[in-house]
Amino acid sequence: MKYLAQPWQTLCHHLNPSCAFCGETRIPGYPLCQHCHAELPWLSVEDQRPLPGCTASVSAFAYQAPISSLLLGIKFGRNLRELATLGELTATGILPQLTQVPDAILPVPLHTARLHKRGFNQALELARPLAKQLGIPLLTRPIQRRKSTLPQTELDASQRQHNVHQAFQLHTSLPYRHIAIFDDVITTGATARELAAVLRAQGVAHVDIWSCARAILRQKHELDPQIDYH
Template sequence: MKVAAHLLQAANLLLHPGCAFCGLPRLPGYPLCEACHADLPWLPVEYNPTIAGCTASLSAFAYHPPINNLLLGIKFGKNLRELAVMGELTAVGILSQLPTVPDAILPVPLHTARLHIRGFNQALELARPLAKQLAIPLLTDTITRHKATQAQTELDSNQRQHNLHQAFRVQKPIRHQHIAIFDDVITTGSTARELASLLLAHGVQQVDIWSCARSILRQKHEAGAQIDYH
């Protein structure tokens, strides 16, 4: 009887999985329950200032708890289940405020040495649900990061720009006119500016920057309206 009960419980969890954060019943077709969804630091479009060289700038979240802790845990703990959930949530945040659909998404490339150590490109994996829902390609080998730069989090804004100078290289002809650069977190925007400059120099007409999260003063987003998940 106990075995049968455990099997029934396991089957129920598979058919009706709980909220990815708290385990309570989740919203239909969505990874979170209503309470966990409402508690996330969703970032309204008005708090996404444009970055030089980019036409539009969109981030799903402010880089505040629990998003910052989740992203750090995924990056260094290789928690692929949470990575998939964050990809879904990022898509919800971006698609809810998307003005136009680009021709392709360019996840910020990792240097091969860092990719080998980490095992995956977090920006690429977070961008997959967006590319799938928009039915547009992910540019994974058009531009490479040939310079092993120092981690941006260890530098100030001026050092970040110098650190990224000529860090990226175009490997294939760019045939798209409108490209969205995707990064996991935007801080100063140095990476986006460097990539946008390279894309524009190779004939791209419009460059947007999207991210899962963005560093922003806490008080700016707290009064913002919540995103409708329906």
């Protein structure tokens, strides 16, 4: 069984002792039962390849059920309780894969208009347990998404890259040599790579790309040649 994130222990006295997914008795100090934990589409280091332009890329899950439906439900249904649970599970999946701890985590920022409409930045909330357990800062102010882009899910690979070109603007210098960019889902990696380019241009030597989930297709016949899944 993978490393289990510990902050849930402080909430045990206040939460229902049932699994967040199925309602059965959960593992003490953890939001899921043994069965649901084992059934999640966990990724290991061997399941992933680095994205171009980054030092390392790490994701907790493959983007498939039930993680995919959870992420969509959170994003459009504003289920903040499930968001907190998924943040803890993301930390559980990512922490054992790390070989180096970055100086800070940078959640991919939302454009102001989208942030106001949604009410929260999903990437930021999912990254909170990671930052807390690693004891490093979450960067929420230095970089702004100055371009209101189309949703990446509506575009093909080449359109995604063009969509996020020059979408981010750095407002202040960053006193860090190693930063992990965090996004909820990595598909082509276009958004994270664009943000990584901004960081490298400002002298950040090592840029990791982390995510809750990643699109990983294992069979050659499943691959779309228009998409760089790795």
